[in-house]
Amino acid sequence: MSTLFDPGLQPERTELAWRRTALALGIGSIVAMRLIPAVFGSAWWVLLGVAGLLTSGWLWVSARRRYGVVNDILARERDRGRMPGAGLLLALTLCAVGAGLLSLAIVLVAALPRK
Numbered sequence: 001m002s003t004l005f006d007p008g009l010q011p012e013r014t015e016l017a018w019r020r021t022a023l024a025l026g027i028g029s030i031v032a033m034r035l036i037p038a039v040f041g042s043a044w045w046v047l048l049g050v051a052g053l054l055t056s057g058w059l060w061v062s063a064r065r066r067y068g069v070v071n072d073i074l075a076r077e078r079d080r081g082r083m084p085g086a087g088l089l090l091a092l093t094l095c096a097v098g099a100g101l102l103s104l105a106i107v108l109v110a111a112l113p114r115k
Contacts, residue, residue, distance in 0.1 A: 011071045018063030021092065026056035028099070039110050048102070055095055062088055 029052025036045040066084050073083060 011067055011074065014070075015063055015067035018066075018088075019060060022056045022059040022063065025059065025095070026053055029053045029056060036106065039106065052095075052099070059088070059092065 029049045032052060033046050033049030036048065037043055066088060069084055
């Protein structure tokens with residue numbers, strides 16, 4: 001009898017990749033909290049960094065939960081149609097696009113001549 005589940009470390013490596021992504025988002029948010037108010041002179045910009053840190057924490061917890069679900073489904077050979085969807089990927093993509101657009105706006109505004 002053959003089994004479809006490879007007991008290798010593929011799900012664990014995927015979870016570690018998600019953790020690295022969450023860590024990078026958190027570090028980027030901390031850097032943004034430090035640099036953006038210095039450029040624009042307003043403390044309100046710190047809220048974007050806090051939002052990034054909250055997103056990073058959510059991503060960390062969601063990735064851990066997703067790993068547990070995927071590993072359980074694969075190990076127990078249950079219905080593989082119940083695998084998690086791409087919602088986490090979509091959320092991360094939207095965060096990355098938003099951060100990129102925000103970064104572009106910051107660079108453009110910082111390059112404008114001041115009166």
